[in-house]
Amino acid sequence: MISTFRCGVLLLSLALPCLVIVTFSAPFWYDVGFMTASSGGSKYVFGTLGYCLIEPGAHGCSKAKVGYDISIISVIDADHPSAEIYSSLNTLTKILVLFPITAGLVLLAFIVAIPSRHIGYGTSALIATIACVSILSALVLELVLFGIVQRHGNGSRNYHTNWGPSTWLTIAAFVAVFIGTILMHYGWIVERRKRRRSYMF
Template identity: 30%
Template sequence: MGVGTFFHYFGTVLLLAATALLIVVSVTAPVVNDLSILKVDVSGSSTIDRITFGTFGYCIIRDGPDDCTKAHVGYDATAALAGVQGLTFSKGDRDSARVLTRVLILHPIAAGLTFLAFLLCLGTSFLGSFVASLFSFLAFVVTVVAMACDFAGFEIIKHAVNTRGPNNLHARWGPTVWCILAAAALNLIATVLVFITCCAGRRKKSHTHRGKADY
C-alpha cells in the first residue's frame, strides 16, 4: 500500500467517524432524553433534575417519567423555562431561538452528506475520489452552519439562565455540541486528504502512461 492510498483510506475512516458523531447529534433530546446540545441543571428541586435541549425538541428530566416535546423541526426552546420566576425572554429572543432551531435539521443532512462521501471514498477511482471530496467539503460547510446556529440559538437560553435566572438554575453546553465541532474538523481534514490523494493518484497515472508512450 502506497502512502497516497494510506492517506486516502485514513480520510475515509475520518468520514465514517464524522458520520457517527453527526448521527449522535441528530438523536439528541427528545429522541434520546438525556442527550443534549444545551443542558440546564436544576438544584434544590424535588421534581425536576434538569432540562435538556436537542435537535428536534427538549426534555424535562424528572424523578418520575420525563416530560418531552414531540420530535419536530423547529421548536420554542424558551417555553421550557416560561414558568421560571424572574426569567423572561423578549419577543426578539423567542423568535430568534425558534428560527435557529429550525436550522438544526442540518444535523441529519450533514450526516447524510458525510456518509455519501464515505461510500464514494470506498472506491479508488479518480472520479469517485474527486466527487467524494466535493461531498465531504459540502458536508463540512453544512456542519459549520449548523454548529453556528447551535451556538447562536442556544446561547440566548444559556445567557438568560445564567445572568437573569434564579440561583438554582445553571445552563451549560451538553456533550454533543463538541461532537459537532469534532465532526466539522474531521470533515475538513478528510476533504483535504481525499482531494490531495486523488490528485496525486491522477498525476502518477498520467506520468505512468506518458512513460509507456515514450518507451
C-alpha cells in the same frame, strides 16, 4: 500502506457516529442534547429536533420536528426577553436540521469513496466539502443559539445551564470532517498526477 485519500475517508467514518448521536439526541435520546438547564431535580435537555424535561423518576419530551418552541426557556429566564427574541430563537432551531443532513452527506461521501477509483475520488471529495460547509454552518449557529440560552439561563437564580455532549460531539465531528476533507482532496490531486504520469510514459 493506506493512502492519504483513504485516511480522509477513515476520518469521515469516525465523524459519522458522532453526527448520528447528535441527530438522535433529545427528544429521541432524552438525556443527550446540546445544552441542559438544571434546577434541583429537574432538568431541560435541548436536542436537535426537540427537548425533554427530566424530573425525578420520570421524563417527558416534545414531539420530534424541524424547529421547536424554545420559548420554554422563559421559565428559567430572569431577563424576560421580548417575543421577537423568542421568535428568532425558534427560527434558529430549524437550522439544527443541518445535523442530520450533514450525517447523510458524510455517509454518502463514505459510500462513494469506498469502491471508488479516479473519478469517484473527486465526487466523494466534493460531497465531503459540502458536508464540511454544512457542519461548520450548523456548529456556528448552534453555538449562537445555545449561547443565548446559556446567557439567559445563567441569569436566573434557580437554574444553571451546561453545554451537553451533543456540542462536544459536533466539534469533534467538525474537526474530523474538516481534516478528512483536506486529506481527500490532497489524495485526489495526487492520484490525478499519477494518472497523468502513467499516460505520459
